[in-house]
Amino acid sequence: MGIEDSRLIGSFTRGTMTGPLKQDSDADVMVVLDADKHRDWIEQENGPTNALRAIKRRIENDPRFSQTEVRVDQNVVQVKYHDSTIEIAPAFRYSEVPHADHPRDGFNLFNDASDGYAIPDTHGQQSWQGTNPREYKQMFEARDQAHNGRVSGLTRAMKTWADRNNVPVRSYHMETMVYNYFEEKARRGEPVPSSYNELTREFMRTLPNRVHGKAKEPVYNESVDKGMGQEDRNAAAKKAKKASEKLEEAKRLKDQGKTEEAMEKLKEVHGKDFN
Known part of the structure; x- marks a missing residue:
């Protein structure tokens, strides 16, 4: 060969x-x-x-x-x-x-x-x-650097969540959705949350719609979710919605001063090792 x-x-x-x-x-x-x-x-x-x-x-x-x-x-x-x-x-x-x-x-x-x-x-x-994986890597690293590592950090967090919860979203698909979230923020001139808790909560809130929409990589605008069927989209969106509700509940508990209960709710989403 x-x-x-x-x-x-x-x-x-x-x-x-x-x-x-x-x-x-x-x-x-x-x-x-x-x-x-x-x-x-x-x-x-x-x-x-x-x-x-x-x-x-x-x-x-x-x-x-x-x-x-x-x-x-x-x-x-x-x-x-x-x-x-x-x-x-x-x-x-x-x-x-x-x-x-x-x-x-x-x-x-x-x-x-x-x-x-x-x-x-x-x-x-x-x-x-x-x-063009080389150009995409350069674009990803530039955006990640501009956001002090939060693009790669959120990507790893979301991939880990998907893996632990058997969410039927492929790794590159999830990464693309995270990248596009940051790109949309920059294009609209909107601030990106500075804390990972707020960042994860905001992204998770958008995830059901992202899963049901088309995810396109940034170099050629190529769809990365062509092989994802409607059943998998529905299942992923349902799990994202449930996780989003738990993250919102964790915020409410924290605002009420119930930090231990808030942490337990966060661990339900991120895993028992989350701190």
């Missing part, structure tokens, strides 16, 4: 991973394929799926991965070890895929996809979709 490059991407590189790797968490690796050697995957009608299946077979046939579970999960190949999971995203350089979908409508000099990559989009019609 012709591979030009591979790089670690995802939450690990942006400081939004919620803890050490474990079976239900993942590290993301993008494998950049040689377009000349794999031109058929670019041109075939089912090229994205064929690329994913070929990588899956390659891993399954490698004795080094004999103790892992390997499967295709949407646009990645998931390799699950007993204590961690690696997700491998095949990609071509965007300029090598002439018919790749440009995530934004129309041509935009400030969002040119040519310096990015094309990854599989297997939701509905088969296609290659533009993405």
